[in-house]
Amino acid sequence: MKAQLRPGAREAIFAQLIEAGRAEQVARRLTDAIILGVLTPGERLPSEQELARRFGVALITVREGLVILRDAGLVETRRGRGGGSFVIKADAPHDTLLQARLRGLAQVELSDLAVYFSTIAEGCAERAALRASAAEAERLDAWLLHADFSTTAAARTNAGGFYLELAVLSQSARLVREQIRLQAEFGPLLFLGLGDPDTRALITGLNGRIALAITRGDGQAARTLAADQVRLLGEWLLTMKARIERGGYRDDAIVADA
Structure with a gap:
């Protein structure tokens, strides 16, 4: 059985950003979560609207942050039914x-x-x-x-x-x-x-x-x-x-x- 981080850890990841409005902060927070294993490969992220609400930023800021993550090869976005942004199994640091x-x-x-x-x-x-x-x-x-x-x-x-x-x-x-x-x-x-x-x-x-x-x-x-x-x-x-x-x-x- 795999050890799972408790809900408090996930709440900390999605806590409201101190300085709202920067896509880099959104990307950094989610990247940290992936590195630390709080967000696991294959997991679907909350919706863009939900991320914007939790982080306290504009929807466009979340979208820009997700672009950074996609460019880094950490998430992929799928369209259609059952779509959304999903964590990719990233290679361990080389x-x-x-x-x-x-x-x-x-x-x-x-x-x-x-x-x-x-x-x-x-x-x-x-x-x-x-x-x-x-x-x-x-x-x-x-x-x-x-x-x-x-x-x-x-x-x-x-x-x-x-x-x-x-x-x-x-x-x-x-x-x-x-x-x-x-x-x-x-x-x-x-x-x-x-x-x-x-x-x-x-x-x-x-x-x-x-x-x-x-x-x-x-x-x-x-x-x-x-x-x-x-x-x-x-x-x-x-x-x-x-x-x-x-x-x-x-x-x-x-x-x-x-």
Whole structure:
């Protein structure tokens, strides 16, 4: 059984835009949703009228945003009965592109991005532990139970899903938006470490411990565990960056079992 993101995550994706009127914002919000797995391949998007209502923008703005998504190969629009805009099964981010991006970032910049990501993740985890109801904590446990971390591709998708779940449980719309934005920007790089089976096992174990801390209402433990998790991923990324720069590590070895 595939783990499904809860309704709160979907509501966050379709929340009204802060600055209405820009097609790029519509496209970015929907792109983030596709990257994070909130919108799945083959899924039909809400109608253009419904998207305009939810985002608080003009209908023409939604249409322009969908044009951007079609040009990017993320959605297709079908006419006639049963038509609409549908999510296309997009290829995972090309590993050589990610590796090139890794080469292009200085170690200090990677470290700073990891610190920023950790700060947001820690805050989400702590607030989730302090604000989540018993029922919400149980739903998080159920989500983790069905989430697949057995392969690199599945682990990358579900790692992002887990962080988004924590953001939703924080009950802060701003934290949710920032987590989505940051995952879209840095997640594909940070989650490269999940290609290493040992790192993946450690991250998966920490997921369970974070969920347990949330069930117990232990905000400090949830915060510390989230920090440990991002630290592990960040350290792996910096190690790979250093090895690549020394020429002692093959680029294609970054990804193990996609």
